[in-house]
Every structure is written in structure tokens, then in C-alpha cells.
Amino acid sequence: MEPSPKPRLRATSYDVARLAGVSQSAVSRCFKPGASVSEKMRDKVMRAAKELHYQPNAIARGLITRRSNLVAVLVSSQMNFYYPEVLFQITDRFSKRGFRVLLFTINEEADVEDCLNQVWQYQADGVISASYLTIEQHKILEDRNIPVVMFNRYFDDYDTNSIWCDSVAATDVMIKHLTDFGHTQFGLLQGPEHSMVSAQRMKLVRHAIENHGGRIVAQARGTYRYESAAGATQSLMTNAAQPTAIIAANDMMAMGALDELRNVMGCSVPGDVSVVGYDGIGAARFASYELTTIRQPIGRMADAAVSMLVDRVEKPDLSHERRVLIGSFIQGTSTGPTPIQT
Amino acid sequence: MEPSPKPRLRATSYDVARLAGVSQSAVSRCFKPGASVSEKMRDKVMRAAKELHYQPNAIARGLITRRSNLVAVLVSSQMNFYYPEVLFQITDRFSKRGFRVLLFTINEEADVEDCLNQVWQYQADGVISASYLTIEQHKILEDRNIPVVMFNRYFDDYDTNSIWCDSVAATDVMIKHLTDFGHTQFGLLQGPEHSMVSAQRMKLVRHAIENHGGRIVAQARGTYRYESAAGATQSLMTNAAQPTAIIAANDMMAMGALDELRNVMGCSVPGDVSVVGYDGIGAARFASYELTTIRQPIGRMADAAVSMLVDRVEKPDLSHERRVLIGSFIQGTSTGPTPIQT
DNA sequence: GTGAAAGCGCTAACAA
């Protein structure tokens, strides 16, 4: 773990200045976007810089400007095939805006504390969190003037910046789609207990089911992961009153449920049971699934998250904001008419 | 884009020193792992540090130690459901070793240049590249004394650090598995033209097929993505001599092929055609696919990549190394006996 | 074991 410093062979602005026969600050200016430098100067400097492979040291710059141009992105490793897409989109957009992404993966609650320390130590200009964060942890960051944008989560009783996907209307359409098919008995495949996303989705589902005269006959819980759906589906289907439609809190579990029904329990989907999910992940469109689902506009969510954070890095006293995008109903072939009851 | 500096409220080592009534350098020492500090001193300092929420500024530290403890991870956004898993594993392991990950996504060739500049500007201590890199680009980094580890790629004619998965034996087992089932006519679903991974895999496949008395009757190319397999599969199956087994360069395309065969062309898999892939991604185990494939030990590959890089950051003159892990044959249900020919 | 002082590479007043 000893530092063992590397040999110094990196050119500094002094080296460039010497070679170009100008002052060091002139070099600095040439690398600052809006600075006023004469054509001749810029030319001399840039030529020398090229020769020495000089690139300004972002670390030293950050020390003095108090801007690292580093943003931290927190993702829980509880990945459900969905975060990766989001992560790449976000990274890409930050890059275009001149920010670098420091990636943090959160495995357990305990990692968060450590992660926040690192964010602080590395002078991150801002944080996007797609991971679970307590209000206290959130406060720590904002107390330190580090803007935070929560991705796909917010606090009920505490003000934050957040990006959220509203699926109220789409959920209503989805449930109506099912009741129009004759479904009245619903089974809910919920996500983890403290998942805010799952809780919200299921709340909408319950409401819409009630609205359209349906009934929830069974509920079970999974972990959001594919594998977790098998047991949960068994439990739903062995209920006294069998559901004819299963609503999963995300696509991965919907896919797991679909496979369990078709391949283990010998049911036909949608012949015997209809299955729907949430997210609109790529795999949901695979021909073996063609899931009916509610798609989150993740591209636009990523855009919104990035600009919301960048805005707040640039204007620290911008007030909190919650930007809400709208999910859309996607009809697949995992849903169909109720089987005729005997 | 103006810096608009944040108000200074971050405690520095001077603040801590003042509060603790000691010198600033004493504070510094208290935060350096192996330093010699008296019990009393450490206590005073730590108490003051806690009170002020002091955490050493990693940026300033990096400036003087010439070690940023930042590593760059380059991934091509051409993600095939496989990189995300790898990325998270790598990040996690770096974190445990005291390094932070700077994430770079490469969309086009052109991004690489810019990315390398950023790596240089941010003084990254090392680079892991799971993206395409030319020898010249690789050289740029090593010339600047930045160690690089290539993930799942290497150069034939140029020495590098790399992590590679050897599937020679597993490929042989896989092809034998197929010929034992009576298959003799093979179709190859290759990856992108300049993908080294695809090229290598297909080379092994060709060799093994020859070994076991099979014959390649058709070849097509995809992009590694699920969607690309449909067209390629059509082209393979409309060949004069129809293959009875399709070997895809990765699981995603194998899944696409399988779906195209089953759901569009009305073939039975493995009744009419067998399908195999490479990678061993999570989705390959889904009940709708249960792909026969060759699994890469990505956890161990991530481990190897991280320690190889960390070693070289700590001992810059360690020689190049290629660490090769072994892929393993996974039998699924996407392969079976040849149909009886009429 | 502790403190004083130098300086990492840069930006940003300020003066010229």
C-alpha cells in the first residue's frame, strides 16, 4: 500500500511555458475556455503543449477552483438488468457535459456510510443516487453543499431533488386492459419490503383494480430478481382463489413468473393466466416473453437527472425540484382473455 | 459553465490542528496509516476531526503524492448484458482495495481519444479496458506510465497485461457433446467483424468441428445483440444445406436465434435444431432458454483484473502478464439429438 | 514524537 511515487515525467504548465517562451499563467489561460489570449500566443503555447503532450492536471485545477468536475453515481448492486442501462446513459450524458463519473456500488446498507465519505474526500461536485439513502445520509450531503438527485425515489416527508416516473395513468390503462379481457381475480407479485418503487407501483395497482371492479386474491413477495419469482408464483397460484392475472412489480419477476407458469406449472400464458410487469427492460421484448408492461422512459429520465444535477452544481442555491416523467403502457402477448371458468 | 465556487465551509487540516491545539502536520500524520503518533495526540486530533467532520481532501493529497487512487474503467456501451455484471464486480473489488472507479463509456471509436485525455488529466493510477483499444492507444497510456489491463482482449503482436478466458477445452467438449448427439452440419453465428472475442471463439469452434468430423455448412454475422440474431438465423437456415446445430458467438445472439427458430420459424429447439452460446450470462439460465453454453468465470476474472492492475500501480516495473482463466461447459436444454433425416 | 517550512500544478486576482 505504500505510495511509491511514479517518476515525474509529466509535463507541467511551467514546462510548456518555458518551451514556448511565455509565462506560466499564459499557458493556463490558453486552456481556459473563455479566456482572452492573442492568436499568436495561443499558437505558440498550443504547439509547445502538443510537443510535450501537455494536458492540464485536473487534480490541481480542482484544488484551486473547488470544482472537481467529478460526480458520484451510487447504484445498488441489486441490479435487475435495469440499472446498467440507466448507468450507461447517465455516464454518457455527464461526459458530454464535461463531468466525469465516479462509480459507487452499494451492496449493503453499511457501504453507504463509507461511500459518502469517499464522495466527500474526492470533492465530488454532486451525487446521483439510484440506491437506498436515508434522510440523514441525504442531509449529510446537502449540509456539505453537495447537491443530490435521487433517481427513482424520493422522500415523502422531506424535500429533495428527484426524478420519478409516474405510472398512474399507464397503470390504469393496464388494469383496464386486463379487466376488459375479463380478469377479476388478481395476484400481486411485490418487490422487496422496503422498496419504494415496488410500494408505489403496488399502490397504484390496488387502486386501479378497485376502480375497475377487480379483486386481489393473492399476494406474494420477491426480491426483484428473476429467480425469486418462482416461489412467489407457486404461492400465488396455490391460493384458494386462483388469480387469472399476475401483476409483478418489475419485468424481471414477471419473466420469472411467466417461466414458472409455462415451464414448471404447465399453464398457458396468456391462455390460463396473464402476466404483466413494470420497467420495459430490453429483455421484456424478447420473443419468449413479449411482456405486457409499463415502460419507463429511461433515456429521458437519465437526461433529466443529469441536467438537474448539473444545474445545481452550477447554481448551488437552486431550490429542490421533483421532475416527473410519464410511464407508458406497452401491450405484449403475455396478456389475453380470461379462460372460461368451469 | 462558469466555475461559481462554493462557499468554503469545508474543514481543513489547519482547522483541525487549531481546534486540537497541535500542528497541521500532526493532523496529517494521524490520517496516514503507518505514521508514528502518540496515543494522546491521535486522540486529540481525532476528536477535533470528528467535531469538524474533517476528512482529508483526496484531491490535495493526490496532488502531492502523485497517486490519485483513481482507476479508469473503460467499457464499450455495446453492452450485451454481460459487461454490467463485470463492471459491478470490478468496481466492488477496487473499492475494497482503496481505489475509486472513474467510469468511461465508449460509444464510437472517436470517444477513445477523448477518454484517454481525461484519464491523463485526472491522473488515473491505472486503466482497465473492456473496450476496443488500438495498440497506439495502449502505447500512449503505457508511455505515460499508466498501467493498463485489458479485459477479454489482448494483442497478438504486442505485449500487454490482460485477462483472458480460455475456452479451448470447453469448446471441444461442447462440440463433442453435439457430435455425440449426431450433429454434423453446423451453422456459425459470428459476432462483429473486428471483435477479437468472436474471432477467437469461432476459431476454436472451427477447429473442434473439424476434429470431431463435423462440417460448417453456413455462416452469418450479428452484432452481439439479441435483435441481430433474427436475420442471421434466417440466413443460416435458408442455406442449401441446413445446419442442425447453431453455434453463436455469445449468449445474447444464441437467445435471439433460439427465439427466431421457435417463435418465428416454427422449429423445435432442440428437436429440430440445437443452439449453443458463449458467456454464461444470467439470462441464459432463464427457463425459456436454458442455454447450453460456455461460462466465463467472471467473478474470478474481475478479481484477476483488479489485482493485476493494483499490483502494477504499486510496483510500476512489474512485467506484463497474461492471466488466463478457464471457461466451463454448461449443459442446458437447448441441445439434443439430431432429428432423423428423411 | 512533534512542528516549521517547502512545494505538488494549477487558477485568479492584480499590475503592467
Next chain:
DNA sequence: TTGTTAGCGCTTTCAC
């Protein structure tokens, strides 16, 4: 437009 100067917050000799 350009050069001079003073730090940013830290680590690290070097005395004591």
C-alpha cells in the same frame, strides 16, 4: 493582452 504573485489543502523532509 500579458506577467507577477499568492495561495488551494495536503504530504514530507528536516530540525528539534
